[in-house]
Every structure is written in structure tokens, then in C-alpha cells.
Amino acid sequence: MKIGFIGCGNMGEAILGAVHRKHVCLACEPRAERQKALRKRYKVVFGMLSDVVRASDLVILAVKPQDLPDVLAEMRTLPLKGKIIVSIAAGITTKAIDRALRGAKIVRVMPNLPALIGEGVSGLCAGGRATSKDLAVARRIFDAVGSTVVVKEKMLDAVTAVSGSGPAYVFLFAEAMMKAARRLGFSEAEAKALVYGTLLGSTHMLAKSPDSAEDLRLKVTSKGGTTQAATDVFLRKDILGMFEQALAAACHRARELSK
Ligand SMILES: NC(=O)c1ccc[n+]([C@@H]2O[C@H](COP(=O)([O-])OP(=O)(O)OC[C@H]3O[C@@H](n4cnc5c(N)ncnc54)[C@H](OP(=O)(O)O)[C@@H]3O)[C@@H](O)[C@H]2O)c1
Known part of the structure; x- marks a missing residue:
């Protein structure tokens, strides 16, 4: 599978580190020195957001919540049919993402800090047009940085309270x-x-x-x-x-x- 990372900071790197040997990884990351450091450590190709999204089967949105609206605005005009869009941005609902990216299959995930050492626990839920198969695909990625629990989206704030914080x-x-x-x-x-x-x-x-x-x-x-x-x-x-x-x-x- 081709996995695209939009934002490759702490959390993006943790996931990239866990999946780069098994999947083709592409990433969009603004800082040149960060790209250089990540390229040394992992098998990853950097590109512009539109190229990364176009080339990926599954896109992980790993930017800070305040940067997500700009990212979604840039993705709006891209062809997203068939792609799974996974957001780890805290507090942004699948409904809000669905409004911005009409037609996309959305999965929302709340990981936690120990994911950085492969021992996190993530809560996941499906939104938009994501099927149980899409959710299972996303789940396998987050199982690689620890363990996962599938919940209804209304429980994701509670997941934040228990394992996020x-x-x-x-x-x-x-x-x-x-x-x-x-x-x-x-x-x-x-x-x-x-x-x-x-x-x-x-x-x-x-x-x-x-x-x-x-x-x-x-x-x-x-x-x-x-x-x-x-x-x-x-x-x-x-x-x-x-x-x-x-x-x-x-x-x-x-x-x-x-x-
Ligand atoms: N860290 C955690 O423990 C944790 C736990 C649960 C959920 N999360 C969620 O995970 C997400 C990422 O957190 P993080 O700690 O990994 O943040 P981070 O280290 O700041 O990483 C975000 C990265 O995205 C880059 N970026 C910003 N705007 C971008 C754009 N338009 N296109 C591409 N890349 C862009 C940032 O570059 P610049 O620095 O140059 O802006 C930065 O390298 C957040 O939404 C957070 O809510 C994190």
C-alpha cells in the first residue's frame, strides 16, 4: 500500500518509522532540514501535498489541529475517490473533515504519546464513507505503534480523557x-x-x-x-x-x- 503523510513531526515520524519497511511511504513536510533527517532514517519520498495525496492509497493527516483547515482546503480539489483519509488531529470531527472533503473515506484516530516508542494505544472510529474494511486497514497501521481500540465517534472525547491525556x-x-x-x-x-x-x-x-x-x-x-x-x-x-x-x-x- 502507498501511505502518504501530510505533516511528519513527532507523531508522523512515529507512524512512518513503524510502517516504512512494509509500505511505500510518501510525505509532505515543509522544513527542509527535517526532510533531510527523516530521509536518512526511513525509506520515504518527499513531495508537494498534491503529489503525495494523488500518489497515496491512504493519507495520514498528521499536522497540528490549527493547520488542518489549510491542508483540507488544499486537498479539496484533488481526486480522493477510493482513498482512505486518516486524521489524527485532536478534536476535529469526521463531520468537519467530511464537509471539507466531500466523498472521502474518513477514519479518525486518537493516538497517545507512547506511540513514539511503539507502545501507544489509539482509539479509532470510522466516519464519512469509510467501511469496516477501511477501518481495519487503518487499524493495522496504528497497531504497528502499539495497540488499538475501535469506538463510536461520540466516545472519542472520552478516549482523549483516558488514554490521550x-x-x-x-x-x-x-x-x-x-x-x-x-x-x-x-x-x-x-x-x-x-x-x-x-x-x-x-x-x-x-x-x-x-x-x-x-x-x-x-x-x-x-x-x-x-x-x-x-x-x-x-x-x-x-x-x-x-x-x-x-x-x-x-x-x-x-x-x-x-x-
Ligand atoms: N504528539 C502527541 O502525543 C499526539 C497525541 C494525540 C494526537 N496528536 C495529534 O497529532 C497531530 C500531530 O502532532 P505532532 O505532535 O506530531 O505535531 P508536530 O510535531 O508539530 O508535527 C506536525 C508537522 O506538520 C508540519 N506541517 C504544518 N503545516 C503543514 C502543511 N500545511 N503541510 C504539511 N506539513 C505541515 C509541521 O511543520 P512546522 O513545524 O514547520 O509547522 C510539523 O512538522 C496533531 O494534530 C495532534 O493533535 C498528537
């Missing part, structure tokens, strides 16, 4: 645990080894275990022990309610931004 919640948790470990007397290096090691080991265990997160927590919490002393503090401060509120706030903000 999610890496920041984990970084915040790590930041808080680092600060607390330093307060207990560990050096930065020691705290990093203990905190990052704990996060990595526990998340791998969570992913491999048939038990739920709650079950695993209860298994390591002996009555009256050290873990309970700590988790009681979290639960008294209503950590569960805080997460509920935080994710609802992110979802609400995603809805506001996509209006």
Missing part, C-alpha cells in the same frame, strides 16, 4: 512518588531506580495478570501492614473520586475544544 497522569504519579521518595532520604538516582522500577514491574504484571488492578492491590495489602498504612491515606483523600473528576474534566474540555 493518560500518560500525563502516570507522569504525575511518578513525579509525586519521586518527591516522596526523596523526602524519605533517597538520592535522585536511588529514587529513580526504585520508583521507575516499581512502575515498570507493576504495569507489566498488571498487563500479564488475569486479576484486576483492584484484586492485585488487595493481594499485596495485608491487614494492618505497611501497604495498608499508605493506601488508607490515598483512599481517605478519595483518590478514586479524584480520578473520576479529573477524567470527567478532561472529557468535558475535549468536547468544548471539538466544537
Whole structure:
């Protein structure tokens, strides 16, 4: 398949890196030095937007949301019949893209930051005239940078709240645990080894275990022990309610931004 990238910054490069050996990749990217760097690392041919779109079977729109209207305006007059147009621009609905590109098969995707290291999770939905087969084609591309979940478009703001913004919640948790470990007397290096090691080991265990997160927590919490002393503090401060509120706030903000 021929895949065209419109915009090849952080996210575009992550996807390009995962698919360039298997597919013919073309890209439109304004900065010459960036083109040079990408050409050194990947099998990719650069061209003007119209040439890239014309030559591709599937086009990934990987520009910032504020740059998307210009890109869509430029694509409007191009022949798009039969092509799959995949947008990863946060907050821009398939309806808005469909209005600009009448007749195109549109798939909207919300990837997340760990896609940059091949461990992202993306929410996908079909819009416009995209069929389930088109969605499956797009899904395979995003499976190459992690894993995927197909959702209805109305759930994409919730995907943004859970996995889109999610890496920041984990970084915040790590930041808080680092600060607390330093307060207990560990050096930065020691705290990093203990905190990052704990996060990595526990998340791998969570992913491999048939038990739920709650079950695993209860298994390591002996009555009256050290873990309970700590988790009681979290639960008294209503950590569960805080997460509920935080994710609802992110979802609400995603809805506001996509209006
Ligand atoms: N990064 C994430 O974690 C993440 C997560 C979820 C969704 N997304 C979505 O992914 C999209 C890309 O994000 P990013 O972080 O990869 O942004 P980025 O690093 O800024 O990449 C965008 C690239 O597109 C180029 N560009 C701008 N206008 C263009 C045009 N008209 N034609 C071709 N290329 C153009 C930019 O060049 P200049 O720099 O010269 O303008 C830049 O190299 C965004 O819409 C964002 O909402 C990102």
C-alpha cells in the first residue's frame, strides 16, 4: 500500500518509522532540514501535498489541529475517490473533515504519546464513507505503534480523557512518588531506580495478570501492614473520586475544544 503523510513531526515520524519497511511511504513536510533527517532514517519520498495525496492509497493527516483547515482546503480539489483519509488531529470531527472533503473515506484516530516508542494505544472510529474494511486497514497501521481500540465517534472525547491525556497522569504519579521518595532520604538516582522500577514491574504484571488492578492491590495489602498504612491515606483523600473528576474534566474540555 502507498501511505502518504501530510505533516511528519513527532507523531508522523512515529507512524512512518513503524510502517516504512512494509509500505511505500510518501510525505509532505515543509522544513527542509527535517526532510533531510527523516530521509536518512526511513525509506520515504518527499513531495508537494498534491503529489503525495494523488500518489497515496491512504493519507495520514498528521499536522497540528490549527493547520488542518489549510491542508483540507488544499486537498479539496484533488481526486480522493477510493482513498482512505486518516486524521489524527485532536478534536476535529469526521463531520468537519467530511464537509471539507466531500466523498472521502474518513477514519479518525486518537493516538497517545507512547506511540513514539511503539507502545501507544489509539482509539479509532470510522466516519464519512469509510467501511469496516477501511477501518481495519487503518487499524493495522496504528497497531504497528502499539495497540488499538475501535469506538463510536461520540466516545472519542472520552478516549482523549483516558488514554490521550493518560500518560500525563502516570507522569504525575511518578513525579509525586519521586518527591516522596526523596523526602524519605533517597538520592535522585536511588529514587529513580526504585520508583521507575516499581512502575515498570507493576504495569507489566498488571498487563500479564488475569486479576484486576483492584484484586492485585488487595493481594499485596495485608491487614494492618505497611501497604495498608499508605493506601488508607490515598483512599481517605478519595483518590478514586479524584480520578473520576479529573477524567470527567478532561472529557468535558475535549468536547468544548471539538466544537
Ligand atoms: N504528539 C502527541 O502525543 C499526539 C497525541 C494525540 C494526537 N496528536 C495529534 O497529532 C497531530 C500531530 O502532532 P505532532 O505532535 O506530531 O505535531 P508536530 O510535531 O508539530 O508535527 C506536525 C508537522 O506538520 C508540519 N506541517 C504544518 N503545516 C503543514 C502543511 N500545511 N503541510 C504539511 N506539513 C505541515 C509541521 O511543520 P512546522 O513545524 O514547520 O509547522 C510539523 O512538522 C496533531 O494534530 C495532534 O493533535 C498528537
